[in-house]
Amino acid sequence: MGRSQETFSKKEKEKKKLRKRQDKEAKKEDRKAHSSKGKGIDEMMAYVDEFGNITDTPPDPTKKKKVIKQEDIQIGVSRQAEADPEDLIRKGTVTFFNTSKGYGFIKDHVTQESIFVHQNGLASTIKENDKVTFEVEKGQKGLVAVKVKLAS
DSSP, X not given: OOOOSOOHHHHHHHHHHHHHHHHHHHHHHHHHHHHTTOOOHHHHOOEEOTTSOEESSOOOTTSOOOOOOGGGOOOSSOOOOOOOHHHHOEEEEEEXXXXXXTXXXXXXXXXXXXXXXXXXXXXXXXXXXXXXXXXXXXXXXXXXXEEEEEOO
16 A cells, blocks of 8 residues: 655645634624624714713703804914004114115014014115114014114
C-alpha cells in the first residue's frame, strides 16, 4: 500500500478552511436570527430630548413645551449695539510724518497706541507735534488712521 499524498500541513490547511467556512455560516445564521426578531423601525428610532441629548424614548406628548421667540435665538457672534459716530472719532498727536514719502504715525491720547497714517487718509495737511482728530479703520497690517484733521 502506498502512502497518502496528503501531508500534515495540507490536512491542517483544509481543517482551517472548513472551520472558517463553518464560522462564516454560523455568523450568517446569527444575523438572520437577530434581524428577524421584530426589530422594526420603532426600535431603531432615536429621539432628541429637551437638553439636546439623544435617547431611545419618545418625547412625552402631555408635557408642555417651552415657547422660544425667534428673536431670542443667537447664532454665532452676538449682536453689538451700533457705535455712536462721536465715539469713533479719536484724538491724538502726530509723532512722526514724512511729507516726501507721505506717511507717518499718530499717538492716540486714550489708548497710547501708535497708529499708522497715510497721506490718502488726510483731510488737511499735518506735520509733527500737531494735535489731530481721526477715525480708525482696519488696514492690511493693522490699524490705519483715516479722515485725519487738525484739532481746533
